Amino acid sequence: MNIYNDLHSIIIQIANKLGLKDRYILDKITSEPPKEKSYGDISTNLALIGSKILNKTPHNLADEIIKELLKLKIVSKALVAGPGFINLHLEDKVWHECCKYALDKKSDYGKNELGKNKKVNIEFVSANPTGPMHIGHARGAVYGDSLANILCFSGYEVTREYYINDSGEQVNNLARSVYKRYLEILTNKKLDFENDLYPGEYLIPIAKKIIKKYDNKFSDKSEPVWIDRFKRISINHIMDYIKKDLSNLGIKHDIFISEKSLISSNSIDKVVNILRNKNLIYEGELEPPKGKKINNWEIRKQLLFKSSHFGDDVDRPLTKSDGSWTYFASDAAYHYEKCNRKFSTLINIWGADHGGYVKRIRGVVQAVSESQIDFDVKLCQLVNIVKDGKPVKMSKREGNFISLKSVVDTVGPDVLRFIMLTRKNDASLDFDIKKVTESSNENPVYYVQYAHARIKSLHKKASIEGIKDIDFVNDPNFSLLKNTSEINLMKLVATWPRVIELAAKSHEPHRITYFLTDIASEFHYLWTLGNSREELRYIIPKDKELTIARLSLAETVRTVISSGLQLIGVKPLEVLK
């Protein structure tokens, strides 16, 4: 039950009746709660959209529409306002019905069928297997996982996927770094880690493991002898680190796809052939970028993808100078492979530093899927770590990464997850270590949790007064609740399905945290009213019917908060310490 959708379809019917049939026009009609509460419950721009086509003034057209709307039993008032908006006020019983429905559905309240029979793939995290996760990875991880939850709730069949970049120079350097540690331990001497190597101490246990198994077998051997073995062992070990980090955040991927396996299964050749057949690949030369100093740029022929056909500024190379594939080539193969798995939507969660990469991959997806697959890339801005009011620079060289584990260990996964969703993905986010670890009341998550815990404590109190849980669903008489704040609370409960839909459609999980803060705020307000006005308290021992109605309302609020928190991966608390 989504009252906003119900009314919107009625409004579209009226539009049809008036002679508006064009799909393009109909799509421009909106029905939404106005920002200003006093305007009413739902506002539509139908008269503004239709006036030109029907050759009427917006106000005249609005009068006709209002006549139709007033025929509906649930509409108490319909007024034209401003340039031609129509504002609808609904009967209170509408909200009563919504709340009864919510009570009945419990934790299923808010589900919808947007994604019925649709498969969606969300690729997120995909941190390189060269070290444990640091705090900067957390945002994409939380964002992707929460979005996956929301899409599940909206009826999609969701696959959570992790792409392991286990091929190329980067993982060679990983193996070389482990080898250094291996020699260090065997010779008991400190070695120098050159620029491209990983100096982190987390590689020492891996080296020890190798020594335990092979002793000094590789200490005097040349690189080709040991590198593949070192690589395999190191990657496996580090992926275990990463999986542990993810699991501490409550995240579990369904599928881990290996770049290396794509290369060995010839997927790259396949996608290159397909693109070649579509005339999107050619041998050509690339100019060096202007205004940027590049040493040793030599113009040479290479295999290029015509990404400029898809809005990219230049065509992009598929091969390196030594003839091996670029990262783009294997990523093209990866996306080709995803397209073959019959998803209707592919979502990629990337760091903002990959922004320049979007167009070429979109080009590949469009080309191989004949534009049949929705493709959305969400770029998460980097997280600025702030300590004592100053930004902390993290660098691989200095090894001063703040590990995800250390933050989760101090603040817990719930606080971290909530904070990461208090910004929309494309805005940068300041993560103040001090604020988050030391003064917990600065965290908005506690504000919401507090509302949840208060409602839980109402249950306990009520059962002392002889009102058991079972009474909540026993057809509460919501018409006893007439205070503005009570009605507002019901309206917020009624809005919940709409919030989910919007979050799912726009791929914006942060809407959930904002909504939860709103509904918690209204709840706290009503609670405090009870301080000065005893008749507005939730529990009125002399009036059982009223108490049940009010507690039932509180229970719908709790239901919404509880499922909202769970959607973003936060555990609702029954008690705040």
Next chain:
RNA sequence: GCGCUCGUAGCUCAACUGGAUAGAGUGUCUGACUACGGAUCAGAAGGUUGGGGGUUCGAAUCCUCUCGGGCGCGCCA
């Protein structure tokens, strides 16, 4: 040099994707607790949405120019 992206209250950010008088938190000031949990609530103050131009009934949102920050621009991934 080119491309992408962001710019909103002192600070950190929202704004239902083109809607009406741009909203929260925090900070500052002033108030409300013998309470169903004060980790709460109320009030005050704070704005030319970086700037100019354009599109239309209507712009923080779209187009254009401009200023400023971030990211990226073959042989890292």
